[in-house]
Amino acid sequence: MLDKIKKIKKKALTELEKINSLEILRDFEVKFLGKKGEITVLLKGMGKVPPENRKEVGQAVNGCKIEIRAKVEEKEEKIKEMIIEKDINRKDFDITLPSQPLPHKKGTIHPVVIIQNKVEAAFEQLGFKVLDYFEAEDDWHNFEGLNIPKDHPARDMQDTFWLKDGNLLRTHTSPGQLRAMHDYPPPFRAIFPGKVFRYEKTDASHEHTFHQVEGLMIDKNLSVANLIGIMKILLEAIFERKVDVRLRPGFFPFVEPGFELDIKCMNCNGKGCQVCKYSGWVELLPCGLVHPNVIRAGGLDPDEWSGWAFGLGLTRLAMMKYKISHITHFLGGDLRFYRQFTEGGLK
Amino acid sequence: MKISMNWIGKYVDLNGIDLNELSNRFTLSVAEIDEVIKIKPKSSNFYITKVDEVKPHPNADKLRIAVCDLGNRSQEVVCGAPNLHSGMYSILADTGAVVKDPKGKEFTLQETKIRDVKSSGMLVSPSEMGLSLDHGGIIELDNSLAAGTPLDQAVSLQDTIWDIDNKSLTHRPDLWGHVGIAREIASLLHRDFNYNLTKPDFSTENPLEIKVEAPVLCPRYTAVKISKIKIQPSPLWMQLLLFHTDQRPINNIVDFTNFVMFSTRNPLHAFDINHIKDNKIIVRRARPQETITTLDGEKHDLIGDDLVIADNQRAVALAGVMGGQNSEVISSTSEIVLESANFKAGSIRKTASRHGIRTESSARFEKSLDPDFARQAAWMFCELVNKNLPDSEISSKWYDLSAVVDQKVVISISCDFIRQKLGNSISNQKIVKILKSLDFKIDENGDQLKVTVPSYRATKDISIPEDLVEEIGRIFGYDNIKPQLPAVTMNKPFYLPIKKVQNLIRNELSIELGFNEIMTYSFVKEDLLTEIGEKIQDRVALVNPISKEEPVLRKYLVPNLLEAVLKNERNEEKIRFYELGRIFKPEQGLPLQPQMAGVVIADPELENDDEGTLFFQMKFVLENLFSRLERGQVEFVANNNFDLPWIHPAKSAAVIVQDKTVGYLTSLNPYISKNLQIKSKVALGILDLDLISSLEKKIKLFQPLPKYPGISHDVSIIIDNNISRKEVEKVLWQVEPQLTRKIECFDVYTSKKLKNKRSLSFRILFQHPEKTLKQKKIKKIHQKIVKTVKEQTGGTILS
Secondary structure, eight states: OOOHHHHHHHEEEEEEHHOOOOOOOOOHHHHHHSSSOOHHHHHHHGGSSOOHOOOOOHHHHHHHHHHHHHHHHHHHHHHHHHHHEEEETOOOOOTSSOOOOOOOOOBBBOOHHHHHHHHHHHHHHOOEOOOOOSSOOOOHTTTGTTTTTTTTTHHHHHHOOBBBSSEEESSSTTHHHHHHHHSSSEEEEEEEEEEEEEEOOSSSSSSEEEEEEEEEESSOOOOOOHHHHHHHHHHHHHHSSSSOOEEEEEOTTEEEEEEEEEETTTTTSSOTTTTTTSSSSEEEEEEEEEEEHHHHHHHHHHOOOOEEOOOOOOOHHHHHTTOOOOGGGTOOOOOHHHHTTTOOOOO | OOHHHHTTTTTTTOTOOOHHHHHHHHHHTTOEEEEEEEEEOOOOTTTEEEEEEEEEEEEEEEEEEEEEEOOOOOOEEEEEETTTTTOOOEEEEEETTTEOTTOOOOEEOHHHHHHEEEESSSETTTTTTOOOOOOOSSOOOOOOTOOOOOOOOHHHEEEEEEEOOOGGGGOGGGGGSHHHHHHHHHHHHHHOOOOOOOOOOOOOOOOOOEEEEOOOOSEEEEEEEESSSOOOOOOHHHHHHHHHTOOOOOHHHHHHHHHHHHHOOEEEEEEGGSSSSGEEEEEEEOOTTTTEETTTOEEEEOTTTTEEESSSSSSSEEEETBBGGGGGOOTTOEEEEEEEEEHHHHHHHHHHTTOOOOOHHHHHHHHHOOOHHHHHHHHHHHHHHHOOOOOEOOOSOOOOOOEEEOOEEEEEEHHHHHHHHSSSOOOOOHHHHHHTTTTTTEEEETTTEEEEEEETTTTOOOOOOHHHHHHHHHOGGGGOOOOOOOOOOOOOOOOOOOHHHHHHHHHHIIIISHHHEEEOOOOOOOHHHHHOOOSSSSOOSSOOOOSOOOOOOOOOOOHHHHHHHHHHTHHHHHHHEEEEEEOOBBOOOOOOOOOOEEEEEEESSSSSSOOOHHHHHHHHHHHHHHHHHHBEEEEOOSSSOOTTTTEEEEEEEEETTTTEEEEEEEOOOOOHHHHTTOSEEEEEEEEEHHHHHHOOBOOOOOOOOSSSSSEEEEEEEEETSSSSSHHHHHHHHHHSSTTEEEEEEEEOOOOOGGTEEEEEEEEEOOSSSSSSHHHHHHHHHHHHHHHHHHHHHHOOOEO
């Protein structure tokens, strides 16, 4: 019996040595280790072995099985490696062969982009430029130049991701105000959408990365009445319905006066419901007349030029529109989420 | 912050005012009220009581029997409260009173037996009365109300509470207490604001020694000594106001300091004078290696930037943040030094955050309080002592060490400026009236105003004309300003090139080619990079990453895209998605942040992709993209210079437009699939959009339509594998360049029989500009093709 085991083992190892494809290796496994494989048969034949030899023979068969199993795994790794090596070293792959069309399938645009496109389209009709600025910013553009000096409590309001090179990830799209004033001669009007970052833990309604759009208008003699007027018609264009707005005092160091703009709750038409916490109004965006220090930091004379600015949360707008419960879906990469938003298209 | 309307009522008459309307007005003019809470406890059958005697409960260790004096009668109740003691004043809820159980459910008290002992009514905790959530013990009162007084006759238990978000008050240090809120309300209601403090009698001489060694960090320090104090509960009216504003009454001295802070906005601190060595108080910077254990029991190592209050030997308080344990007021305290001071905002903010202690005190000081608040607070505290603790006495003069320079902020402004900024025609008279109601002093000269800002608004809130515009606007009411569209200058039409490129790509991929647009984070996980074989160095790193696992910004889109493949391959069949976004590369100044596109085709079902199907599909995608982008022809060229681990050395190509490499496409390197355990076959297309949008626009011009019909001619060529389709096609073009219009490779046939060769089938369109071609001519051309192909490529044509 022990001889038989040795023989089978030797045979198996010799055969294994020659194998160079996964298919043949599978056949080999069936032949030796499968249900009717040679080694399995040996194990089944244990009953015929005299009791005094059983232990010794049993150990030998098992040892043989374990050894071959290990060799098979080793071989499998080797073959896979070989396949990979062969694949990456192949010389016969002709990249100039004709391209192959994709079978038809329905695609989608990211929900934040759907909203962003709507916002951009509305503003473009009123002659706003759509600009795009950096996500990694310096302290001056994100804070100092926006009238938020070091030690200012407003820095606490926006917990910041700092970079080791001394820069930071912008906490709002407002640095674009300074960049736009430097890039374009006044008067001008512009919006700049993009990703912003806040150093905070994520949960269903908090996310450290989200999207905003900033708006800036620089002209002579702009007033609070103008700000309310423009915001109202633009929000009506974005929401595609009549919108009632109201302003409340709000503190943001880069505007003076500064406001929180509320819209009448669209869920209950201002009667009070869960969405508006029974107040009839929903806080939508901060805005205000640009602070003279910021106009100055933008390289303009505040006695000559005035401005207004606002910041609108695109992620939040998308959540409101589609009633999305979890903010982390937006950057989560799960296609089952993105596939749901079939709107949008040519702008 | 919780604001009690009963408390406000001390400073402005709220009689006849609709509180709902007032809260709306306040939200629109001052700060948002998150919630209006109405407190309406049922108050009948509650009585002030004095506990005459406490007896043990015969059947329970934790329960006791209180014999309660109710004036004309006495009643026994069973009580489990730890703070029950004989002689104390408390509130007894008699049978018939409605109280709340621990879950907040109301029930009516009935006579009952507790462990076989009869109990008529109960001594109540604040939570059982519905005053607060505090149920640590029964209410303790001072002796100012006689036992037996019905509670509803003694005080008003009803109140309306506003919950105001602290964040909306960041810029208004003057609103961090009831006095400040009351002034705004008085202005909104056009009612009188009654807040007058008279100077208490500070004539007793009893020398303390006070020294301010760091006047920059402590512009004002005042102190007064108060003796013969008996620590006991504070009066019921004060306890109610504290309960209503979520404070827990402790004892008279602590409650007074809190009450004063929540009124005047200035934090106070009381030291037990027995623990102040040599009657000496020094305000100084902490010494090297100095430590302090604060009231919460935490020990802090101090640095020279921390300001401390010290006696002759040691620090006794972390100035403006928290008192020290070593000088705390305790039940046996009989003499205190009351500190009422002003500390520098920035220094308090830093100390509080350095030691991780945020207190009501530090929150106020770090907003830049008016130094005059320190006076108000000291005076109000002494007034409370005089009124409520008749046995105590103010036993020192009022020490007032001030380095404050009395500098008035005066702003010149014209009424026209205000009207222009608001865009409305508010009258001069109305402007002046509003400013005066907010305590501004006005010097009028026609349209020109010289406005003196009250000291409590001048610390940082109001300094320029625009700040005054806000004051007028908010009190006038922004809802009273009519919306008006501005007359504006026309601007030149404008379109940012990168935006156009991104939009064209989105439309092509999402609308035409069936891709899902996704977005991923700008961070990348370290272990992902390790598995891919990318080094963490040479990347833009974060000082404070959201987690240790994501310490750097993405330098490439690919790792996050591969993670998305992993996330989706279990749920999906044919995966197609893309991301448009910035990547980050270290650079002097700001990091480089090019806008990129990353396109992914993945097939979890595909066993092997030796044919490169996904690769050629990706090529199709890129060809389509560039046909839209107006940047000219795209070419795909084999390139071994990409040093990126996910590139497949054989199945990859550089994407070239206008002789510039603008990206690449590749099958995913199988080693990466193995390391990341991606089971799908994957092809990637990566483009630098900033580079593409910077390229010159190239318009594909119109080709005149042919006048004469052409003839299509098919040839199949058996050719060596290592001669590319492109090379063969080039040869075909050379055969009859004048007549050849189009060559298309429509079939590739491989077979083991062909060994190292394969068959490529081409369809060639021949066309003559001025005549119809004849078959005879095509036959001739065919001969030429056979010959040329043989000569130049060694390929043979099957006829």
